[in-house]
Amino acid sequence: MRRLSTPEKIQRYLEDLPYNKERDGETCRSPRLALSHGTAHCFEGALLAAAALRVNGQPPLILDLESVRDDDHVISVFRLNGCWGAIAKSNYAGLRFRTPVYRTLRELVMSYFEHYYNLEGEKTLRRYSFPLNLSRFDKIGWMTAEEDLWSLNQFLLTLPHYSILSPPMARHLCRIDPRLYEAGKVGMVHE
Numbered sequence: 001m002r003r004l005s006t007p008e009k010i011q012r013y014l015e016d017l018p019y020n021k022e023r024d025g026e027t028c029r030s031p032r033l034a035l036s037h038g039t040a041h042c043f044e045g046a047l048l049a050a051a052a053l054r055v056n057g058q059p060p061l062i063l064d065l066e067s068v069r070d071d072d073h074v075i076s077v078f079r080l081n082g083c084w085g086a087i088a089k090s091n092y093a094g095l096r097f098r099t100p101v102y103r104t105l106r107e108l109v110m111s112y113f114e115h116y117y118n119l120e121g122e123k124t125l126r127r128y129s130f131p132l133n134l135s136r137f138d139k140i141g142w143m144t145a146e147e148d149l150w151s152l153n154q155f156l157l158t159l160p161h162y163s164i165l166s167p168p169m170a171r172h173l174c175r176i177d178p179r180l181y182e183a184g185k186v187g188m189v190h191e
Contacts, residue, residue: 001051011087031048031052045090064159065112067124073116081100086108093185105130
C-alpha cells in the first residue's frame, strides 16, 4: 500500500480493481480481503482507500452518502491544503474521485448530486454522514480482518446524517438529462 502514495494513485488502483458484484452473496470485506480476492464494491473500495491513506500518514476517514430509492454510496475523504477531496469505487463514472478543492464537506457532497441517480433517472442523493475515523475500529483489526466487517457497516449507518434538500426542493427535482445518464454508465460492469 505504500506505493499508493497519493490520492490519485489510490483512485487509479481502485479503477483497475474489478467491481465486486457479490455473486456468492453479500460481502463487507476488509482491505486485506478485498486485496486477496482482487475485487471491491463501493464500501470495500472506501475501506481500501482509507487504509492506503492511513499507511501514507492521513487519517482513515469514510463518509456515507444516503439516498432514496437507490443504494447508499460510501467514499473515503481526505484533506489537502485545507480542502476536501474523495476517493471512491463505483459502477457509475460520476461517483468516483473528487479533487481536493472543496472547502466544506457539504460542498464535496453536493459535487455528487447531479451524478447520483437510480435506473429510473431520478436524482436520489438526500443525506450525508459526518466522516467516520476508522481508527476507532482498530480493536477489530478493520484493515486486516479475515471476516466481513458488518459491524463497521452497521455503525456507519447509525451516524447522524445531514439533509441536503428540503422537502419542497426534493418534490421539484427534474429527472437526469439522458446524456448524463448514459455518460455515467461508461465503464459499468454488468451482471
